[in-house]
Amino acid sequence: MATAKPKGPASNSDKPDGKVWLYLVLLTLQYGAQPLLSKRFIRREVIVTSSVLACEAAKVIGALILLAKEGTLLRMYKEWTLVGSLTASGLPAAIYALQNSLLQISYKNLDSLTFSMLNQTKLFFTAFFTYLILRQKQSVQQLGALFLLIVAAVLLSIGEGSSSGSSGNNHDQILFHGIVPVLVASVLSGLASALCQWASQVKKHISYLMTVEMSIIGSLCMLASTYKSPDGEAIRRHGFFHGWTLLTLIPVLSNAVGGILVGLVTSHAGGVKKGFVIVSALLVTALLQFIFDGKPPSLYCLVSLPLVITSISIYQKYPFKVKRKEA
Template structure:
């Protein structure tokens, strides 16, 4: 009888490699569009009056809702409900969530003080810190070509920092504002991103968490940490005085929801495709940002951006093309 029942309910066949490749390609295209457009739509649709913490908190809540919907749709929600433990979630997602929450706040500040292409290119320095953290935490080594690619990326970041910090405007105060409210926050966010990415990679290898589950856990923990920080932060005082959605319009939801879906797409691309496809996404996103900035703002890239763009593209391409390979010992 049990055999007959099992035969009556055949398991859903696993997707073929071609179907999986097509799915990963779709995820990659969507992530490239989201990643490239995010600085532009955030700058355009999030008013300066909007409290940074309110947009980050709302984004994290949106991630949880979207991830739960996707888990219910693919049938994994029941299994997670039965097997989930608080200790396991805190071990796998607690520290990365807190780090990502701080990173998101820094990125929100940088969005408002840098042009879209400069922000996207400086944000690529997170690859350097990801490589360093994965080596320190996971022992993942880099090839000689990858080390050279990382140096190219460092040169591009320094060039951008020097150009944006000293060449914009004639007043020193404006240069200091760009440096301390645009360049430094995004570079610190890159360091945090590298650390959090390495911790997530460690958690996925040890705990075998799905990308959706990691998204839910990290968003909840990050939201709680951020909400706790509002007790003494300037943003917390602003929220108590003006309300959580002070300065919001209907258009503010566009970048918030876009950022939430982008967070889910990052997990899917990393889970199903790894770093090679993610490198394609990053390169494509830079081109998307440059194109959208020219089309919608009518502003061509600066000379510093034009000089740095080939360095960034070349470094990421080299890094993904020449991975580290363990040499076989000769007998």
């Protein structure tokens, strides 16, 4: 008699509970508000590396506080091993570091419209690697929902980049220093997201602990790069907090909270649902720009809203169901 395969720890049939929905909503709001907070409170003189390192430090402190509040900090300390840490968090942290570098290269050689559209392909790669590593299949309806989400993301990207000029670089420069890096970064983003989900749901690595480990590993990689980077030279010349004000702490701390929420969402809801958060956050950004800057949402944004709502509804309503084999 053939038996059905046991449901894995992160089956698509699992519906997020109230706490997970709270994480999803908070992360959507944080993603949506972050561009406006950064634009308003981070001055041009602030060195990028200093703000990133400060954010990673805030993430570590916040995650340790939450672990202590849960009463698991001492147990985590006793059970922690270097090998286990590198296995669960080392590879995703290194992948994310490489991904960020590729995105910086690509952003300089592509117009914002092309960059934004190509960057949305990470949703497909996240679903692909989630299936490859965790064997999480998508139903036909969920694949259709992902397609709707990609369409919404493309429309939002067009709306964002409609006023931007095209790049003046030659074809080879655009291809090899623009298109190729962002596509490779999308592949890496999907892989890293699936690995984080595997570590939390299969290896039972606690989300807060992964946040601490990945922040420390990422910060060490960034500190190593400062020996040769322009930001490292600027820090040595002007000081770590050059250009900072008290208001600079607002976007830095907000970004740190978002980093912790990303870990919770990936752990409890999966990397694919994080993609829905990212696209939905673009709508939140458009709404906040209208409220605080008086900039009305574009027609593309208004068309994208029902697409996002429909895609989220379909994805949740029609999960993949395992067909049971009878004897």
